[in-house]
Amino acid sequence: AxxxxxxxxxxxxxxxxxxxxxxxxxxxxxxxxxxxxxxxxxIRSTKVALPSRTGSGASKGQDDGPIVLEEGPRTLRPVGLQGALTLDLIQRAGLQNEVIMIAKDSPSARNRFVLHNDRIEKMPSGLMSVLFKTWQSSSALHGIVPLVMREMMRPPRPLTDKDDDESIYDLVSRRFSPDLADTLVSAMVHGIYAGNPRQLSVQATFPVLVRAEQQYGSVVRGMMRGAGAMSPEDRAELDKLVAARPEFRDLWQRATKSSIYTLQNGxxxxxxxxxxxxxxxxxxxxxxxxxxxxxxxxxxxxxxxxxxxxxxxxxxxxxxxxxxxxxxxxxxxxxxxxxxxxxxxEPAVNVALVNVVFARDTVPDLAVRSNGFGMLASARRGPQTDPALLGIIYDSAATPRAHPAVEAEVVKFTVMMQGDAFSSAQDPSMPERAVTAIRRHLDVPTGVEPVLVRAHLHNACIPQxxxxxxxxxxxxxxxxxxxxxxxxxxxxxxxxxxxxxxxxxxxxxxxxxx
Ligand code: FAD
Structure with missing residues (x-):
């Protein structure tokens, strides 16, 4: 049967x-x-119309317009077998012409920032830029060169068995330093898991770090020698997927030249x-x-x-x-x-997500200041930074859309904050704090108001x-x-x-x- x-x-x-x-x-x-x-x-996208500017203050906007707002995920990475499977599914669903690829050399791919001690710093784009950049003493990456050198000399942790796990924080502190775990690494963890690196399993979230340490004796050495490379089994499956259909092969070839992609209509x-x-x-x-x-x-x-x-x-x-x-x-x-x-x-965290849209002509240089993917807050945010802030995505630059004429009139952001800081989805402090964060960190003058703000409280949305x-x-x-x-x-x-x-x-x- x-x-x-x-x-x-x-x-x-x-x-x-x-x-x-x-x-x-x-x-x-x-x-x-x-x-x-x-x-x-x-996965939830809304399309809204540009609100009229005759009213006072920000509106929630009318549905069914050309401006895409993402309430959940917004970008996908065309990397590895899992990346190919997703894009293949999108292609099979007939959406290949709606895929918007973001080139590896675009500002979105190159400019990613970390918010640390109230300051915004550009994240290094690779190991080499970490090694060759001279960091200021207050930088989130201060002193990283000696840390990298020392890490390569440290013996790997002897495991009692292959399930001998630890937190992300513990691995990074042990191999590099507690400072690095609290700064750059906590910012990355906020961006992916909205969670706490002291509680998350390194084996489940960043298995490549464990593999690099255990197989190559050092995280840095392992990364340089390809610990992050695809397994032979995954490579064989990916090759099969690519060879199976010429229309997917072409799309995948374009995708591998991109850092991320999104869809025109969300x-x-x-x-x-x-x-x-x-x-x-x-x-x-x-x-x-x-x-x-x-x-x-x-x-x-x-x-x-x-x-x-x-x-x-x-x-x-x-x-x-x-x-x-x-x-x-x-x-x-x-x-x-x-x-x-x-x-x-497995528990899960709550996340407050606020879509904020400014009219471009009210803050002419805002698009220049936010010309990158966005900023992630480190665990050491600083006294001027909202303690619940996880990050701000600069949507207009991160994922430019296919309606340039309309989107050219606005600058879009998504602010993510820890959901536990808010009592309900209607809590008025949620949109207020989101707008304040953009104002503060991207220098939007007082008096300039967003034209549209939509706040969402996502309960138990990211498993930990x-x-x-x-x-x-x-x-x-x-x-x-x-x-x-x-x-x-x-x-x-x-x-x-x-x-x-x-x-x-x-x-x-x-x-x-x-
Ligand atoms: P869910 O999306 O949770 O789906 C489960 C479904 O089951 C729901 O529709 C729910 O209604 C239903 N359900 C629950 N209980 C029952 C029941 N008893 N009976 C019947 N139905 C039930 N990932 C990325 O790759 N890129 C990103 O940029 C990204 N950004 C994110 C931003 C946010 C704010 C969030 C929350 C997640 C983000 N993610 C991102 C992660 C990704 O979106 C999710 O992990 C993924 O969509 C989860 O899919 P799922 O089907 O496993 O679970």
């Missing part, structure tokens, strides 16, 4: 899982169950196109369908309850794909004891992989058995590319087992 597969969660991980499973097993009967009225999860357009494709492939994508209970039945089946207790419906499946993070899985009642462990395994994540995840996967598949940002990496890869690997495992 055709295998029945239930996918819980219609974020990118769930949708990509459904796509890859259906491609590998065309007879499979797949149902995607998404709680909210829309698919896409954290990343959510990829989700919409993928969903259309799934429907054409006869995958049943159900929105407004919250899963409320997960049970194993006799004879290896699963009973997935959807809807409230009094009006619950059941979906029966042979394989259960949980494309929701651990904290969401752990909350669901279930007779599968392993699943309950998923919640304890604590020390021991890899080991705990292995145990969790063993305890749930071979027919329950944990996919996506809660487990295998938080980037969109990681989620797509996690889905691809899940489909291969399911197809191999059937």
């Amino acid at each position: 055709a295998p029945r597969i239930a996918v819980v969660g219609g974020g990118i991980s769930g949708l990509a899982s459904a796509y890859y499973i259906k491609t590998a097993l065309p007879r499979a009967k797949i149902t995607v169950l998404e709680a909210s009225p829309r698919v896409g999860g954290w 990343l959510e357009s990829a989700v919409a196109a993928l969903t259309k494709q799934l429907e054409a492939m006869e995958v049943d994508v159900r929105t407004g369908t919250p899963v409320t209970r997960l049970d194993a039945k006799p004879y290896g089946e699963f009973d997935i309850q959807v809807g409230a207790e009094d009006a619950a419906e059941s979906v029966v499946a042979d394989h259960l794909v949980c494309a929701i993070p651990g904290h969401a899985v752990g909350r669901l009642p279930s007779n599968l004891p392993g699943l309950r462990g998923a919640g304890e395994h 992989y604590g020390v021991g994540h890899v080991q705990k995840l292995r145990a969790l996967r063993e305890s749930v058995g071979p027919k329950v598949h944990l996919v996506g940002c809660g487990y295998d990496g938080v980037g969109v590319n990681d989620c797509v890869r996690s889905a691809w690997e899940t489909a291969r495992r399911i197809a191999a087992g059937i």
